[in-house]
Amino acid sequence: AQSVTQPDIHITVSEGASLELRCNYSYGATPYLFWYVQSPGQGLQLLLKYFSGDTLVQGIKGFEAEFKRSQSSFNLRKPSVHWSDAAEYFCAVGLSSGSARQLTFGSGTQLTVLP
Amino acid sequence: DGGITQSPKYLFRKEGQNVTLSCEQNLNHDAMYWYRQDPGQGLRLIYYSQIVNDFQKGDIAEGYSVSREKKESFPLTVTSAQKNPTAFYLCASSRAGGLSYEQYFGPGTRLTVT
Numbered sequence: 001a002q003s004v005t006q007p008d009i010h011i012t013v014s015e016g017a018s019l020e021l022r023c024n025y026s027y028g029a030t031p032y033l034f035w036y037v038q039s040p041g042q043g044l045q046l047l048l049k050y051f052s053g054d055t056l057v058q059g060i061k062g063f064e065a066e067f068k069r070s071q072s073s074f075n076l077r078k079p080s081v082h083w084s085d086a087a088e089y090f091c092a093v094g095l096s097s098g099s100a101r102q103l104t105f106g107s108g109t110q111l112t113v114l115p
Numbered sequence: 116d117g118g119i120t121q122s123p124k125y126l127f128r129k130e131g132q133n134v135t136l137s138c139e140q141n142l143n144h145d146a147m148y149w150y151r152q153d154p155g156q157g158l159r160l161i162y163y164s165q166i167v168n169d170f171q172k173g174d175i176a177e178g179y180s181v182s183r184e185k186k187e188s189f190p191l192t193v194t195s196a197q198k199n200p201t202a203f204y205l206c207a208s209s210r211a212g213g214l215s216y217e218q219y220f221g222p223g224t225r226l227t228v229t
Contacts, residue, residue: 009155034217043119043205043220044158090157102173103218107157 002027004093006106013081014114021076021109023091032094033074034103035065039087047089050074061085086113117142119221121206126226128200136191136224138206145211147189148218151175152203161204164189165211193226200228 003026013019025031032051036044048059055067065076074091091106119140128134140147146165150158160173164183178197183189189208193200203225207218 036220041223041225043121043222044207045220046217049217102160102163103158105158107155 002031002093002104004091004104004106006089006091006109008109009107010110010112012112012114015083016080019076019078019081019085019111021089021091021111023074023076023106024072025074025091025093026072027093030069033065033067034092034094035059035063035074035076036090036092036105037061037087038090038108044090047076081111081113083113083115086111119206119208119219121204121221121224124222124224126224128226128228130228131195132228133195134193134200134226134228136193136204136206136226138189138191138221139187140189140206140208140219140221141187142208142219143186144208144219145186146209147183148207148209149173149179149181149189149191150205150207152205152223158205161191193228200226202226 005024007022034049035047037047038044047063048057050057050067057065063078067074088108088110090108092103122137148163149161152158159175161179162181164170167186170181170183180192203223205223206221209218
């Protein structure tokens with residue numbers, strides 16, 4: 001069965017600093033990979049996605065992620081964090097099971113941004 | 116504007132009562148999903164539906180039921196058999212088929228059962 005691991009439960013960075021959130025997956029084939037962001041008490045918003053092709057993916061709000069097959073990773077990065085980036089971030093892997101379409105989510109990383 | 120509506124935002128019920136959470140979408144998506152979110156556990160899939168009048172159990176379906184009588188609507192009933200129903204519930208939808216797995220989420224309903 002596929003799984004997604006986000007090893008960092010909570011990360012704190014200063015505003016303007018760079019950010020990297022880690023995501024590792026376990027899946028037998030090339031996965032479909034996603035990063036979502038959730039503000040407190042809200043639904044999830046898609047930041048970016050990887051299906052195939054270029055392993056460096058650009059997303060919204062200045063985020064990017066790199067797919068590394070050899071490391072089974074899909075880490076999220078941002079060169080300069082803004083206070084509004086404080087939120088919870090979820091990595092997810094897409095599964096195809098027969099005719100079904102499902103996502104498996106990691107447990108999330110809570111980001112705190114210091115002024 | 117196209118999107119997903121969940122109502123109500125907050126819901127309180129007494130133990131032993133069934134409660135139904137609403138989810139409506141006007142994105143013309145074929146697939147709809149219900150997730151449960153608990154602190155520190157990420158999202159877990161309860162039920163999903165690929166087409167009208169058809170749905171499948173997800174990872175944690177016990178104590179829940181759904182219906183899909185209309186393309187736009189996918190209500191979730193939390194029954195009295197659900198042992199720990201207090202949680203944040205998220206509805207999502209996506210285009211079925213092809214390579215698109217992108218799911219669009221509603222704002223969620225926070226259910227508290229006492």
